[in-house]
Amino acid sequence: MAAESAKRLVSEGHARSEAMETSTTLPLQEREQPRWTWSLNLAGFGATIGAAVPIGYCTGVVNSPAVHMRAWCQQTLKARYDWELTDGALELLWSAVVSIFLVGGAVGSVTGAAIANKFGRRGSFYICGVLLLLGSIFFYICRPLNSVELLLLGRLLVGLAGGLITACMPMYHSELAALSQRSKLAPLCPMGLTVGVVISQICSLQSVLGTAQHWHVALAICGIFVVVCYAPFKWYPESPKWLYIVKGRKQQAAQQLQLLRGYAADSEALQAELNEMEQEAKVESEPATFLQVLRNPQLRLPLIIVCAYLGGQQLSGINAIFYYSVSIFRKAGLSAQASEWANLGAGCLNLATSLLGPMLMERVNRRPLMSFSTFFCAVFLFLFAMLLEFIDAFSWFAIGCVACIFLYIFVFQFGLGPLPFFIGAELFEVAPRSAAMSLGSVVYWMCNLFIGMAFPTLQNAWGALVFLPFSINCLLLFLLTRRYLPETRGRDPSEVAPLVADGFKSKRSRQ
Numbered sequence: 001m002a003a004e005s006a007k008r009l010v011s012e013g014h015a016r017s018e019a020m021e022t023s024t025t026l027p028l029q030e031r032e033q034p035r036w037t038w039s040l041n042l043a044g045f046g047a048t049i050g051a052a053v054p055i056g057y058c059t060g061v062v063n064s065p066a067v068h069m070r071a072w073c074q075q076t077l078k079a080r081y082d083w084e085l086t087d088g089a090l091e092l093l094w095s096a097v098v099s100i101f102l103v104g105g106a107v108g109s110v111t112g113a114a115i116a117n118k119f120g121r122r123g124s125f126y127i128c129g130v131l132l133l134l135g136s137i138f139f140y141i142c143r144p145l146n147s148v149e150l151l152l153l154g155r156l157l158v159g160l161a162g163g164l165i166t167a168c169m170p171m172y173h174s175e176l177a178a179l180s181q182r183s184k185l186a187p188l189c190p191m192g193l194t195v196g197v198v199i200s201q202i203c204s205l206q207s208v209l210g211t212a213q214h215w216h217v218a219l220a221i222c223g224i225f226v227v228v229c230y231a232p233f234k235w236y237p238e239s240p241k242w243l244y245i246v247k248g249r250k251q252q253a254a255q256q257l258q259l260l261r262g263y264a265a266d267s268e269a270l271q272a273e274l275n276e277m278e279q280e281a282k283v284e285s286e287p288a289t290f291l292q293v294l295r296n297p298q299l300r301l302p303l304i305i306v307c308a309y310l311g312g313q314q315l316s317g318i319n320a321i322f323y324y325s326v327s328i329f330r331k332a333g334l335s336a337q338a339s340e341w342a343n344l345g346a347g348c349l350n351l352a353t354s355l356l357g358p359m360l361m362e363r364v365n366r367r368p369l370m371s372f373s374t375f376f377c378a379v380f381l382f383l384f385a386m387l388l389e390f391i392d393a394f395s396w397f398a399i400g401c402v403a404c405i406f407l408y409i410f411v412f413q414f415g416l417g418p419l420p421f422f423i424g425a426e427l428f429e430v431a432p433r434s435a436a437m438s439l440g441s442v443v444y445w446m447c448n449l450f451i452g453m454a455f456p457t458l459q460n461a462w463g464a465l466v467f468l469p470f471s472i473n474c475l476l477l478f479l480l481t482r483r484y485l486p487e488t489r490g491r492d493p494s495e496v497a498p499l500v501a502d503g504f505k506s507k508r509s510r511q
Contacts, residue, residue: 032269034178035262039237043176044185048192050229051128054222055162056196064204065215070094076146100152102449104159109441112167113434117287121172121239124164129230131161136223143216167441171433174425175239176260186422187357194354198347244277245430246287288432301500302427305485306440309420312477314447316416317381317470320455321405328401346409353413365489370481373415378474380408381467388464426488427496
């Protein structure tokens, strides 16, 4: 049954592509060009600042004030329940505070497909805002109310929002943008996460809000971004493709396209896009479920690519590098305060490089960017592990470790940082897209959880050699990219899908 369905989809896909070519009265290059309207800009930057930035913020904000938060948890449980926590019990509680955010991310990812299909891409964004705002409120009141439970609940809620964001926002941006605009919008979600992490590093400094009296304020600041960017929510557009293909609301889809593109009602370019969606709707009237995506051999390779990229990004060592960087800076001879600022400098480099994302994605093909990024990440991680293992052999090895950290962060943002988040939107058509990206998001959060829980133990057991598996992971991603990733820049998913429809026997296109 699955094989027959796959063959039918392939043949219908080719027929749809031919129909699209004949459905327009003007060649693509001669059509009226879409404009960067206020509606598209609001959806692109507003959603990023209001949702992706707070998720990145919540990811990094607990690192610096951790010592104060642990002490507060211990004192609060002693005062309220007369529980005297041992060191092991306190460590377990703190692991729960950190990891429940990642568990929430995995659960949110699982529900992402159903929410995106039922309530729409815009509706998913709204639900994320509600979860983030509730989480921010709980963060702010947990310390005055002496409630560890509210802290845990807040972390769970923002984690759920994080899972929805990574599953739905790249899809939302991809479906709002015209083909010529997609490369600029695609990197906004990972860029927002990076911006949020850097802002959290600043706000949680001991000299800012990372103190014993103000850490709860530092956690709650993410709510400011939510309130500001969700205030004009009624003006955020809905995905025209979701309206037309999934819900069959053709008139609303046409109205949204006019707002997003700046087309006139009688524009030939507008009619051409509607004709293309009509052809797609004939094949993809119902969204695919998780099981349908998993069982369809035509979708197996793109699904593997999406899951490998999102999971592989977390297994590339980026979070572990930031976890370990302060101690490396200390070994290089920096003071405790200087090491903290150097760690912030590494985060700022990560942000500065990520800001190049829209320009790079617009001008450079996906395959060379990902190949360059994964290969040199593997190289710098290997050198970092070796230099760190023998750091006492030569005095300059410590400086070499610092250099490897900064070089790794620099090349990471060329491809491995931004591309995994949106490659699914360019490989999958509308029907299987939400399920495939939700599955990839689940893998992302599960690998994130694994690193958060296992890295300290592995580090104690293996020492500096713990970074060698990260290097091997990056090398495997490089080989996967070189062999199986088709070029997606400037192509509609209907053109890309046949290139990976034959699984590992697919003949990918380099062009």
